[in-house]
């Protein structure tokens with residue numbers, strides 16, 4: 626039986642790097658993308674099953690889960706990467722912002738994990754669920770209040786799902802602080818952000834890939850959050 630790894634939001638940046646990394650290792654992938662970036666065709670060419678999905682409501686989430694079930698009978702893992710770094714400064718509709726953040730970071734992983742339990746436990750090998758959270762889970766964020774709260778909800782679900790799904794499925798979170806800057810970040814913003822960690826670098830996706838490899842090859846780590854933050858908590 627062919628097992629797949631499911632990655633959400635794999636059309637760009639970290640999700641895309643994860644997809645290429647796992648394809649190189651020989652894994653079969655099912656990916657979700659919202660925008661059809663040019664990279665999606667390349668991923669399809671390399672054998673990945675790419676499903677367009679904009680998680681705007683319960684119906685779109687449930688439609689995506691149905692499509693996943695049509696493509697595979699077994700999952701080796703799920704990587705919840707899809708995310709939106711939206712903030713209170715961008716809107717006056719705080720109710721909508723809160724709902725959007727909670728949907729993409731908490732409700733989508735929650736519903737997918739519950740609906741895919743059978744797929745995750747379909748064969749004898751241990752499976753993995755990995756939640757991409759954020760450093761702000763630990764400290765909150767006055768400029769991204771709803772974002773931080775929704776990532777904290779995801780972090781908490783790591784523990785609940787780890788207990789529920791053990792020993793057949795390990796469930797862990799990776800909590801990064803700065804990994805890659807956004808294209809339009811200013812020089813001043815970059816300088817200020819680099820100073821926030823002890824390491825003072827923009828490490829790039831490789832740090833997440835290393836962490837992912839460690840979690841996927843472990844037989845014993847579950848219910849934990851791996852901090853990838855350059856020691857930011859000590860500054």
Ligand SMILES: NC(=O)c1ccc[n+]([C@@H]2O[C@H](COP(=O)([O-])OP(=O)(O)OC[C@H]3O[C@@H](n4cnc5c(N)ncnc54)[C@H](OP(=O)(O)O)[C@@H]3O)[C@@H](O)[C@H]2O)c1
Nearest residue numbers: 634638639659660679680706707708757801802803804805
């Ligand atoms: N990059 C960092 O330095 C950093 C720092 C801390 C935490 N993280 C976490 O690491 C993960 C990857 O980060 P990243 O910077 O690579 O993220 P990103 O560039 O923002 O990509 C996230 C992906 O999620 C998709 N997405 C957003 N809303 C969606 C929705 N409603 N339905 C379906 N897909 C949706 C986006 O689709 P579109 O392509 O259509 O926009 C995008 O491709 C995220 O979980 C992020 O929170 C990253």
